Amino acid sequence: MANLTPNALSLLNSVFGLPAFRGEQEEIVRHVTDGGNCLVLMPTGGGKSLCYQLPSLLRGGCGIVVSPLIALMRDQVAGLLEAGVKAAVLNSTLSRDEAEAVEQRLLAGDLDLLYVAPERLLTPRCLALLGRARIALFAIDEAHCVSQWGHDFRPEYIGLSVISERFPNVPRIALTATADELTRQEITDRLGLANAPRFVASFDRPNIKYEIVGKQNAQTQLKAFITERHAGDAGVVYCLSRAKVEDTAAALTRAGVPALPYHAGLDARLRARHQDRFINEDGIVIVATIAFGMGIDKPDVRFVAHLDLPKSIEAYYQETGRAGRDGKPSSAWMAYGLSDIVQQRRMIEESDGTEAFKRVSIGKLNALVSLAETTDCRRSRLLGYFGETSNAKCGNCDNCLSPPLVRDGKVIAQKLLSCAYRTGQRFGAMHLIDVLIGRTTERVTQFGHDKLSVFGIGRELNEKQWRSALRQLVAMGHLQSDNEAFGALKLTDSARGVLKGETAVSLREEPANLRNRASRTKSRRGDIASDAAPPGDAGDMALLGRLRAWRSEVARKHGVPAYVVLHDATIDGIASSRPRTPDALRGIPGIGDKKLERYGRDLIALVNAAEG
Template identity: 80%
Template sequence: MSATPPSALSLLNSVFGLTAYRGAQEEIVRHLTEGGNCLVLMPTGGGKSLCYQLPSLLREGCGIVVSPLIALMRDQVAGLAEAGVNAAVLNSTLSPQEAFEVERRLIAGDLDLLYVAPERLLMPRCLSLLEQARIALFAIDEAHCVSQWGHDFRPEYIGLSVLAERFPDVPRIALTATADELTRKEIAERLSLTDAPCFVASFDRPNIRYEIVDKQNALNQLKSFIAERHPGEAGIVYCLSRAKVEDVAGSLRDAGIAALPYHAGLDAATRARHQDRFINEDGIVIVATIAFGMGIDKPDVRFVAHLDLPKSIEAYYQETGRAGRDGKPSSAWMAYGLSDIVQQRRMIDESTGSDAFKRVSIGKLDALVGLAETAHCRRQRLLAYFGEELHEGGCGNCDNCLSPPKVTDGKVVAQKLLSCVYRTGQRFGAMHLIDVLVGRLTEKVTQFGHDKLSVFGVGRELNEKQWRAALRQLVAMGHLRADSEAFGALKLTESSRGVLKGETEVWLREQAAGTRNRAIRGNSRRGQLAAQPNGGGKGDPALHAALKAWRSEIARQRGVPAYVVLHDSTIDGIAATRPETLSALRGIAGIGDKKLEHYGEELIALVRSTGA
């Protein structure tokens, strides 16, 4: 590999305040700068933006960034402007006069980067405009949106194949944080990148602690999680329905937590106001449907919580990846139960998708259920889904590694449960089956004569919570399936025959008689190492507080998010090293030439006026 051109490293340092690349960034930047096409898979917070921003500055012309997210466009352009880059947006938020001025600047060659929504780009007027301009490259962000197999398919993305047809000599880069092998293949085919190299960075986010708990009273569990682990910190809570979003947000507010709802049923002004508060204020918790989050560039989200099961591991990874973009310890917490599986299966079965689409969706759901039910390292299971191996022995920063569950021989328990499903006619859900197993004489049990069956009362050695855990695990193993057409009735599968005959081993994660909602406290060594981007914590607490107060005021004056002014990691670096000269300040990661020019004297004065 040839040495990186000095101009690239020079721009990396002078514009972005960085002295070195991360991971595959250097190779991607070189490949794109030299005119090559590529597909890039890189986790949220892994530095995707730099992979096209830097080549756009190195090549002649303007880099065109296709993004479906108005909020992301706005924040990225604000951050680039702070760094001295000529960047603009072209989307529906602009007035006709503002749009005309952006178009004029593009034709005149006054822009380094232009962010465009896919719908706008595909308009004949916009395509004609691009043909008149000098284009450095096309960057297609959130490229998984092009795939019908992906978790966030957007039909307008399919039209982006026009870029390869009308601009064959302009390099193209497609970027996403999540895509399994099937999705990658479709991205490459639809965007004419089948002959282009695919750069796949590690999907590991070691600073994120994964924890999945048995759903019992999910709202109370959530309140305890926030109060014990993340009081006063920013977070996102995902729910499946709009009504649940409103209920959860209200309950959190009643508990003294600064929570705001976000869903498509709210008017645009309210959504924008809540999103702006989340981005610009400290300690706001957004309770949202999946309508919220993609493209949110807030680095200090300390937790992402799920009160309902996502559709797939890709969706789970994308959503949890919004935590801890700054590399500091963060949590991905989910409360999960059997009803979640039934609900998701019903949504798949009732969808208008083809049979092939439904089969793929069920496979993706099964993979996520397997992650939720595993007794082994969750990070290993998560990374394996994306084709990546983690060292043996686990990650040391998930609930199963920090507090390993006990696994026991569950063959007899499984046989009792499967026999109960069979003898009751495979027509009943979990609650009724458990009533029969523990010998509970409910009206329904006596109505159907199930108190006369040989399986009535054979499971009194376990309580309801333990039987629910066993049921879920047998569903996850594929020995039972939830029939969405029969309101969640559990049915035997082909593999259950081997269990009933005693030919198949069954190992179950043991469910304690009490609540399994382990409180995971403290930081693993691995998480601690991931959380020190500037070499060691917050440094001087008084200076750190003064810097954050200064940043908040500057952000308010300039009308931008606080992290656009300075990232938390940059503030940590200043507080840790206390630079008293401009040259020393320039050595802090995140301080480029323009930020030094804009804020250098104020920051040095702040350091000198705040005692160590």
């Protein structure tokens, strides 16, 4: 196939079964096919892989794809093989004999695409091998890993600068789903792309509903979110610690949710088994540390939930982006509290990073906290972080669906700051709240704080409302935690203006007994879905069930995830349009020449059987 030179649109249709390019895909494909270098920023599910897969088929030689993600390599190669593309991997999962066989195929010109781990590519043996082969292009996937400012820095990625030095005439395309301007600049510097164009697609994922709630009992809140809104759906729950992963998975299982833990402390075989179940079975919820999901190409993840605050907006965007890759309505839900901010700041300050690194990390954390506390459209704030201006309300985040009430918070802020000051700036949130609402705990009386003028001056608010006010003042920068004093809350320089009444303070109002109003509110974008709308009548649903069962059986025989055989959108398209001929089936997005040849007869037979 690599020796053929049809035009890009023809290959897009015949190999991948897609009728047209999306966004800037066509321009990127043309640029790289003509031998140009570039940086591509495109959201998860936006079609990044086609930007290097098609040029690899259009140019002479083999496309070399550098990826740190073994699971993604495996799934992408499986999907390419299903489409009739000659693809292989070269990573640590291969035996010596298997690796040598792949190397011989590369030298013989028998591969269109080869996926290589960065550690393998940088070995003298692999560099020598590539020097003897005919290379169509180099694609550096997950390119943000090259940046020390990125959310997923991988030291081995720095060595990839050797590609531009050793192969200056081979086009290079660096791709990532998320990178702020600082990270973009480091990618271009390290990968020799200083003069290359940048193709930046919109970061908007309109099918994802963003929702952030104040943390009360996080597990109870999570169980309600899943059982009330995503029962039977596949989802990912992120926790910061291994112990919390285990505890949360067990709690969900007791609540009737099929949940599996995933973290580095599990036996490797058990961890792999849990990952395979999540990929291959319907309705599995995986509870994991942030290491999970990189490279998981499962398109029908209906929700991503965070029980702990990520460390940056980039990390939040990357992790939530694993929901709804198929374009259907999905949720990004997070519960967070003041303790999350304190914990993340402590991790940054106790890290081995330079002062510059810590300063940048604190800035990134503050930007995420501002996103969590904003009363404006969350999507606009999220897009603005990546330099994409959007003034319109999205209609698909909690703040747009149930606009929060905002009030003059000057007096509340003054009470809180005065309490922190008069108790010596030595105590955390719970103690300050006890003093404000007049709770005579043992600790309050021990320090004589029940005798202070601020004791009981905040009885108009309950504990939950004071916690919300505390979070907001920390987000505004009027209070900060002192990690050396075990998280004690201290006044910042800006607090002086609040106490003097010179600085205005607006606070989101937290009603005394607030049930998450947005949780049951129907999104105005609730009908956003993939190009092939899901079938609706009973006959369609019956056919859909047969198609899914057939797909599961084929996937089991081939040893691949079901979505590698056919995506949900393709299955939905067949069920709704009921093609009775090969030509009609060929018109369904996702049915290329090879899939028509392999599965056409079976699929038409299933449609005919449904017609009775």
